[in-house]
Amino acid sequence: MSGQSAKSVLGYNPISDRIISIRLQAKPVNISIIQVYAPTSSVDEKIINYFYQELHETITVIKPQRSNLEKNHAMGRFGLGHLNERGEKLVDYCIENDLVLTNKLFQQHPRQLYNWVSPDAKYRNQIDYILIRHRWRSSVKVAKTYPGADCGSDHQLLTAEIRCKLKIVKRDVLPRRYDVKQIHDQYRAEVRNSFKKCRAPWISDKVVALADVRRQIKPNGLHNERDRSQYKHLRRSIQRVTRQDKRTFLERKCREIESHFVNNHSRDFFKALKEITGKRAVKLNVVKDGDGAILTESHQIKDRWKEYCQRLYDSKDADQVTKAIEPNILRSEVEFAIKKIKNRKTPGHDDIPAELLKETGDEGITLMHNVT
Structure with a gap:
């Protein structure tokens, strides 16, 4: 997520290795996004049914909704190719849960409809989808793929532009502390670096050069074996060099931290330690109910705390607590x-x-x- 969108996060829930959900604060209602990696058609039918059952429970926990949707409204009129058995199952699931396939709502060039190409480049299929509640169908401005996007996958990048207004979640702001001795050097460095592309500190120029080469191959289309082989080779090379650069960076930082510790430079020690351990974790204003489901709405959270405190003070042990009288502070x-x-x-x-x-x-x- 972008830094601006991350300010609207209320909470997230990793349900399984195939399903994860995130809750965003927005107007007029909060938004729930579910990221799903569905099993392929070669998987056993029991695994498919269990996946859809788990997905249904996830959607029901967020907000159960009755559906009177028809098949043509769930599918749209501008799909690619013909539905197979798995596609029919997905459409039935959309009808049952009042969902719409946004990919099929807009008339696009076939190049912006398919999102997977077979290894022999003979078949182009539409197997990735973005689903939305039928109530908010008019909020979707466009949904299409970008075949030339360098996303490091044999799938094409699928996007949807949706009208929504996010709200920033109010959290406690930590005071910013400045090192007065280094303020002039830091200011000059920030001004100089503001014109440079932001990237992780361990990424070297070699990785950037390899990524530029890989980015030039994808827009032309991976139509032959030579291009596909070169693209996979570059992807593996980027991953390998990035791991090496990160390992070298961490080793250098660890030696620096050890030197500060030996010389009793506690301030520099914790500053260098914070650089490799990451930033302070964002406090999420979410709680779980008695059944373990995550609550993100403010009124639900208040009711849950009320219920918890009532159970806590209504217990039998509460009557046995005695309050000791402490002397005044000198x-x-x-x-x-x-x-x-x-x-x-x-x-x-x-x-x-x-x-x-x-x-x-x-x-x-x-x-x-x-x-x-």
């Missing part, structure tokens, strides 16, 4: 606590750093003691 204790606070630490909700508390002197200690 002024000397407040003074000792303020002096023991470490400098250069992230402030709390009041955004008051430790350095300011220490600079208040006796008056500040007295004021803090009166507050307690």
Whole structure:
């Protein structure tokens, strides 16, 4: 997802190795997206039925809906080729769950309809689909494939343009801390790098050059064995070189971290450690109900917390808890606590750093003691 879309994420749920769902906050209603990798036609029928059962449970948990959809409304009029047995099963599933195949809604050139080409380049099939509720069918502006897109797969890139308005989920913003000693160098570096293409720090120019060569092959179409073989060879080479570059980068960073640790440079140690461990995980405002289903709506989350607290305090053990009376806090204790606070630490909700508390002197200690 793009950085802007990621701000609207309410939660996600990896159901299985074939199904994953994500919930986005939007207007006028929230949006659920389900990514599915369906079994091929060569798989046993029991696996197919289990897959559709699991998918049906996923959709039902999100929002069950009654369907009065007809077959021609679910399919559209602009498909490619003829339906086989698996295609008929997919259409029946769409009718049952009030879904529409967006690929078949718009009249396109056949090149923008097929999304898979057989190894001998004799057959072009439409086997990947984007489904949407029939209620929101008019929100889909266009759905088509991009045969020339370099996506590192023998399938063609399938996209859909949908009208929707996402809302940013309000989360606690961590204060940004600057290294005053390096601010001038950082500013010049950011200005210089703002004109460069953003990429991972371990990706070398060799990988970029190989990706450019691979990108030039895909638009011409992989129509012969030579082009397909060259494309696969470049894809494997990019993966191999990228792994080598990342391994070299991590080894260099580990040596740097070890050097900071040995020399007791704690600030540089944690800064370098954060570079390889990643950014702080985004806190998702989701909870699970009693059956384990993920709740993303605010009113559902509030009801779940209400139910949890009622069960917690209605238990028999709650009557046995006794509240101990603690003595008042002494002024000397407040003074000792303020002096023991470490400098250069992230402030709390009041955004008051430790350095300011220490600079208040006796008056500040007295004021803090009166507050307690």
